Amino acid sequence: MEYFLQQLINGLTLGAVYGLIAIGYTMVYGIIGMVNFAHGDVYMIGAFQAMIMLLICGVIGISWVPLQLALMLIAAVVLTAAYGWAVERIAYRPLRGSSRLAPLISAIGMSILLENYVQLLQGPRPKPVEPVIRGGFTLMGGGGTDTFNVQLGYLQIIIVLLTVLLMAAFAYLIAKSPLGRSQRACEQDMKMASLLGVNVDRTISLTFVMGAALAAVAGMMVTLYWGVNDFFMGFVAGIKAFTAAVLGGIGSLPGAMLGGVLIGLIEAFWSGYFSAEYKDVAAFAILVMVLIFRPTGLLGRPEIEKV
Amino acid sequence: MTDIATRAPVGAQVRRSAMIEAGKEAAATALIVFLLSFFMVGFKTEANQGQPLGYVTQFVDVAWACVLVSVGRFAIALDRHGVSKPALIGGLLSFIYLAGIGVIGVAEQDPDSAAATGFYNVLGINVPMPFEQPMVNVIFGFGGLTMFGIAYRRLRVARHGALTVEVREATEERRAQWARRMSGTLGPILIVLAICVPIFMPISPWSNATRQVVDSLVLVLTYVMLGWGLNIVVGLAGLLDLGYVAFYAVGAYTYGLISTSFGLNFWECMPLAGALAATFGLLLGFPVLRLRGDYLAIVTLGFGEMIRLILINWKDFTHGPDGITNIPKIDFFGVFTMERHAPEGHVTFAEFFGMDYSPTQRVYFLYYVILVLALITNFVTIRLRKLPIGRAWEALREDETACRALGINPTNTKLTAFAMGAMFAGFAGSFFATRQGFISPESFVFLESAQILAIVVLGGMGSQVGVALAAILLVGLPEVMRELALYRMLIYGIAMVLIMIWRPRGLLAHREPTILLRRRTGNGAGK
Numbered sequence: 001m002e003y004f005l006q007q008l009i010n011g012l013t014l015g016a017v018y019g020l021i022a023i024g025y026t027m028v029y030g031i032i033g034m035v036n037f038a039h040g041d042v043y044m045i046g047a048f049q050a051m052i053m054l055l056i057c058g059v060i061g062i063s064w065v066p067l068q069l070a071l072m073l074i075a076a077v078v079l080t081a082a083y084g085w086a087v088e089r090i091a092y093r094p095l096r097g098s099s100r101l102a103p104l105i106s107a108i109g110m111s112i113l114l115e116n117y118v119q120l121l122q123g124p125r126p127k128p129v130e131p132v133i134r135g136g137f138t139l140m141g142g143g144g145t146d147t148f149n150v151q152l153g154y155l156q157i158i159i160v161l162l163t164v165l166l167m168a169a170f171a172y173l174i175a176k177s178p179l180g181r182s183q184r185a186c187e188q189d190m191k192m193a194s195l196l197g198v199n200v201d202r203t204i205s206l207t208f209v210m211g212a213a214l215a216a217v218a219g220m221m222v223t224l225y226w227g228v229n230d231f232f233m234g235f236v237a238g239i240k241a242f243t244a245a246v247l248g249g250i251g252s253l254p255g256a257m258l259g260g261v262l263i264g265l266i267e268a269f270w271s272g273y274f275s276a277e278y279k280d281v282a283a284f285a286i287l288v289m290v291l292i293f294r295p296t297g298l299l300g301r302p303e304i305e306k307v
Numbered sequence: 308m309t310d311i312a313t314r315a316p317v318g319a320q321v322r323r324s325a326m327i328e329a330g331k332e333a334a335a336t337a338l339i340v341f342l343l344s345f346f347m348v349g350f351k352t353e354a355n356q357g358q359p360l361g362y363v364t365q366f367v368d369v370a371w372a373c374v375l376v377s378v379g380r381f382a383i384a385l386d387r388h389g390v391s392k393p394a395l396i397g398g399l400l401s402f403i404y405l406a407g408i409g410v411i412g413v414a415e416q417d418p419d420s421a422a423a424t425g426f427y428n429v430l431g432i433n434v435p436m437p438f439e440q441p442m443v444n445v446i447f448g449f450g451g452l453t454m455f456g457i458a459y460r461r462l463r464v465a466r467h468g469a470l471t472v473e474v475r476e477a478t479e480e481r482r483a484q485w486a487r488r489m490s491g492t493l494g495p496i497l498i499v500l501a502i503c504v505p506i507f508m509p510i511s512p513w514s515n516a517t518r519q520v521v522d523s524l525v526l527v528l529t530y531v532m533l534g535w536g537l538n539i540v541v542g543l544a545g546l547l548d549l550g551y552v553a554f555y556a557v558g559a560y561t562y563g564l565i566s567t568s569f570g571l572n573f574w575e576c577m578p579l580a581g582a583l584a585a586t587f588g589l590l591l592g593f594p595v596l597r598l599r600g601d602y603l604a605i606v607t608l609g610f611g612e613m614i615r616l617i618l619i620n621w622k623d624f625t626h627g628p629d630g631i632t633n634i635p636k637i638d639f640f641g642v643f644t645m646e647r648h649a650p651e652g653h654v655t656f657a658e659f660f661g662m663d664y665s666p667t668q669r670v671y672f673l674y675y676v677i678l679v680l681a682l683i684t685n686f687v688t689i690r691l692r693k694l695p696i697g698r699a700w701e702a703l704r705e706d707e708t709a710c711r712a713l714g715i716n717p718t719n720t721k722l723t724a725f726a727m728g729a730m731f732a733g734f735a736g737s738f739f740a741t742r743q744g745f746i747s748p749e750s751f752v753f754l755e756s757a758q759i760l761a762i763v764v765l766g767g768m769g770s771q772v773g774v775a776l777a778a779i780l781l782v783g784l785p786e787v788m789r790e791l792a793l794y795r796m797l798i799y800g801i802a803m804v805l806i807m808i809w810r811p812r813g814l815l816a817h818r819e820p821t822i823l824l825r826r827r828t829g830n831g832a833g834k
Contacts, residue, residue: 035601045347052346055362075346082342094808101547102811104604105764108757109803116797121347127354235753239612242605277620284609284616291606292594 002148005139007272008265013156013225015264016163020218021241022248022256023170024084024211030187030251031207032096037107038087039215040238041114046080046216047223047233048118051129054223065132069158072223076216084212085205087114093201111235118231126230129223133158159221166217167257170210174253179206187251236280240267243287249300258298325388333381340376344369371437375447379454386458395462398455405436406448442794446801490772497775501528501678505671521670523786525677525742529735530782532681534762534774536731539688541760542768543697544724545704546596547604550611551759553591554584554729556618556751558736563631563746564624573637577737584733585726592725596718611756618748630747637673637741673742680738684731685771691727700724754796758782761803767812 021043028036053075057068091110095103136153174180182203185193194200222237223229244263248255263283271279290297349369350362379398386394436444500507504524508517533555540548561580565571571579595606618625625631691697699720703710707717740746762781766773781802785795 029601033601035605048352049346051360052350052352052362055350055352055360059362079342079346082339086339086343091804091808095811098811100601101764101768102807104547104601105761106804106807108761109800109807111800112754112757112796113800113804116794116800118347120793120797122352123354125354127352127360130359239609243609246602246605275620278616281613281616281620284613287609288595288606291598291602295598295602 002150003272006148006150007268009150009152009156010272011265011268012261013159013264014268015244015261016160017218017222017225017260018237018241018244018263019257019260020163020166020214020221021237022244022260023253024215025242025245026248026250026253026256027183027207027211029245031183031204032092032103032190034092034100034103035107035242036087036092036208036211037104037238038091038110038114039211040234040236040241041111041118042080042083042087042212042234043215043219043237043241044229044231044234045083045114045118046076046212046219047229048122048127048219049079049216050076050220050223051127051229054129054132068132072220073217076220077213080216080219081209081213083114084208084210084215087212088205088208093204111238115231115234122231124231126228129227129229131227132224155224159225162217162221166214170214171253173210179203183207240280240283243283243290246287246297247290249297252297252299255297255299321388322390325385325390328388329381329384332384333377336380337373337377340373341369344372348372368438368443375437376450379450383454383457386461391458391462394454394458398451398453398458401451402448402455404448405444405451446794446798486767486770486773490770493776494772497772498682504674518667518670521667521674523783525670525674526786527779527782528674528677528681529739529742530759530762531775531778532677532684532735532738533732533759534766534778535681535684535688535771536728536735537759537763538728538766538768538771538774539691539700539731540724540728541763542770542774543688543692543704544700544721546721546724547601547760548607548725548728549604549753549756549760550591550607550609550614551728551732552751552753552756553607553611553614554587554732555736555739555755556614556748557584557587557729558733559740559746559750560618560625560631560736561733562737562740563634566635566741567631567633570635572635573737573741574640577734580737581730581733584736585730588726588729589722592722593718596721596725608753608756611751611753615748615751618751625748628748630745630749631740632745634740634744634746636669636744637676639672677738677742680734684734687727688771696720696723758799765803765806 021039024039024042025036028034028039050072053072054068057063057071062068062071087110091106092103095106133153133155136151136156139150139152174183182193182198183206185196185198186200186203190200193203222233240263241260244259245256246259247262248257248259263286266286267279267283270282274282349364349366351365352360352362354360379401382394382397385391437447438444504521508521511520533551537548537551540546540551558580561583562573562576565576565579566573591607591610595603595610598606619628621627692701699710699715702713702715703717703720710720711717739750743750758781762777763774765781766775766777781799785799
């Protein structure tokens with residue numbers, strides 16, 4: 001029971017991170033129908049920005065943890081959003097309206113480009129980050145060394161709370177704001193939306209910016225949680241987040257979050273009860289299963305094909 | 308296109324407003340570049356052994372990037388408002404200045420001595436350069452070339468009038484015909500050239516590095532073969548496969564494991580490897596081929612990663628990350644081996660023909676083996692295109708619903724394409740294993756799949772010659788540019804994006820069905 005609870009906590013934390021990345025995939029897919037392959041690398045860049053901000057804090061002598069966190073959050077979100085914008089502007093906008101394959105290849109190219117760009121600039125070696133927030137509650141087991149202790153770290157609480165907060169804000173943004181309205185309009189019919197005065201280019205750009213900002217938050221949390229960043233971290237995380245988006249039903253925002261949490265839980269329980277080595281295989285196997293048995297995902301709409 | 312209309316009465320007024328507009332755009336660009344580069348370029352993090360993470364600041368580079376990119380943007384924006392001279396002249400000059408000298412430097416100098424300072428002394432002059440890293444200057448120089456290209460195209464449009472739909476369609480038609488003609492004539496020429504390589508080698512400038520060059524050619528041909536194999540799946544059947552490298556891995560591991568544990572030779576194992584890879588293709592294809600487009604791409608990607616992870620983690624069977632070592636080298640159907648000293652009961656190639664042993668013999672032998680394998684792949688593909696099954700693939704690519712209505716079974720048709728492509732990957736994989744003598748999961752990462760797919764797409768999906776050219780370009784060029792090893796993949800990524808923007812349909816794009824109903828001739832109103 002204790003072990004189960006511990007895996008549940010770990011899984012939820014992991015799921016929050018995947019969910020935040022998955023939103024970027026699902027929004028972009030919803031609006032322009034392409035898999036933004038470079039999104040995982042945008043997340044990686046977010047993690048690096050947060051890490052650099054933390055280092056700067058250390059050098060200029062800001063040691064109050066809430067301020068450090070706030071600065072990291074702002075730096076990661078603003079600077080990574082610029083990357084999201086630039087990726088769309090450079091690699092996808094010129095290809096809008098061409099075949100389905102061209103943007104995908106371009107996205108793969110962008111992903112290779114970003115990975116190598118970071119590798120060249122920041123070096124290939126993994127970067128260790130000093131933990132900022134330590135400690136937590138011991139929920140069960142009495143804290144002794146002979147029993148199994150269920151730990152709930154402060155950081156895990158922050159991650160889950162921040163994710164819930166962001167999700168709420170985001171859901172509000174999509175449902176109520178003019179931006180959300182034009183986004184949903186573009187999703188339904190881009191040409192019609194542009195005829196009715198929606199600035200389609202701007203809406204798509206903002207979609208990428210928001211996706212990148214959320215991925216940056218995920219990157220910041222991972223930097224704090226695992227404490228190791230390297231230039232290749234975006235690849236596997238990106239695929240898992242995409243799996244989460246597909247599992248929840250691609251194009252659906254609550255679906256992305258649900259999928260993220262499910263993937264996080266599956267991964268945590270799989271590595272807790274079976275083998276940690278095969279946890280990635282489990283994630284991919286689930287992706288294949290979902291696509292075979294329920295291609296629309298848990299909360300997705302069926303795709304109707306017109307002849 | 309309205310700016311062309313306003314071009315005629317270029318007055319001071321128009322020019323001033325153009326300046327203001329361009330200035331705004333340049334300022335916005337500078338801001339974006341600053342945001343992009345401030346942390347990533349400005350702070351280089353360093354983790355020394357046993358010390359906490361620290362950083363070195365590089366703000367000069369950030370400033371240069373902001374200035375150069377926004378100046379370029381300014382020129383392009385001016386050009387859009389009808390003032391094209393700055394973009395034309397500035398672009399060309401900066402290309403020659405930044406990239407030209409760098410390229411000469413790369414060509415002339417030993418990579419080890421090509422330190423940042425000595426790099427530009429080739430011409431005997433010491434030219435100041437914005438960035439310390441020579442390659443970064445070269446990349447910015449190519450930015451100048453892009454600027455020039457944009458301005459030049461605009462000038463041409465202004466002179467010949469804007470492209471109407473008819474003109475564009477006619478141009479595309481002309482290009483497609485050109486591509487078809489090119490494939491017709493270029494194909495045999497390339498094959499003859501490939502066969503005659505040993506004749507050219509001694510008189511070529513690389514005669515003192517024959518082994519390395521032929522070795523690179525073997526690599527290029529391996530990718531040509533993989534490209535042709537994947538072309539069946541992507542180019543002909545229109546199925547996007549991002550996990551092609553999995554079948555390559557299956558082939559390589561089949562040969563590696565069977566030859567090391569049962570002692571079979573290459574020629575006995577290769578068909579097994581192909582068959583096993585094809586079986587994997589069927590196994591994977593059966594459940595997933597109902598999916599379409601992007602979903603299929605992602606599932607195949609997931610499958611490719613699963614195979615790699617299993618190869619890493621199933622240590623008893625695959626030896627895990629250490630890989631398989633001492634894989635037997637290739638021989639000629641048991642008649643002779645290519646080693647220096649033959650094992651008992653065998654003769655070496657040199658003994659067999661009464662020649663002196665030379666290590667180049669083995670490389671040439673490998674070269675011809677892969678050439679023959681690749682040509683077989685090509686031949687089979689060309690023949691299959693003329694068979695009902697090949698026609699069905701192409702029809703399926705064009706319109707699945709119509710195919711279904713005409714009684715073609717989509718699942719079976721797709722499965723054969725998948726299995727066929729997988730089989731060739733299996734052959735290529737076993738060749739790879741025998742060439743390397745060592746395989747590990749490291750060789751079968753997603754990047755390989757992406758590279759093979761890029762070859763197919765760049766070649767213009769479905770065009771055999773295009774795929775060969777793309778393989779030469781994408782695999783051969785990095786081999787030539789070994790000096791730039793560090794920047795190889797960066798440039799590769801940039802090239803993939805740019806080629807997609809420039810020619811979204813590939814180099815020799817003629818993705819047309821092999822046969823068409825004769826409708827086109829009567830269609831063109833008086834043509």
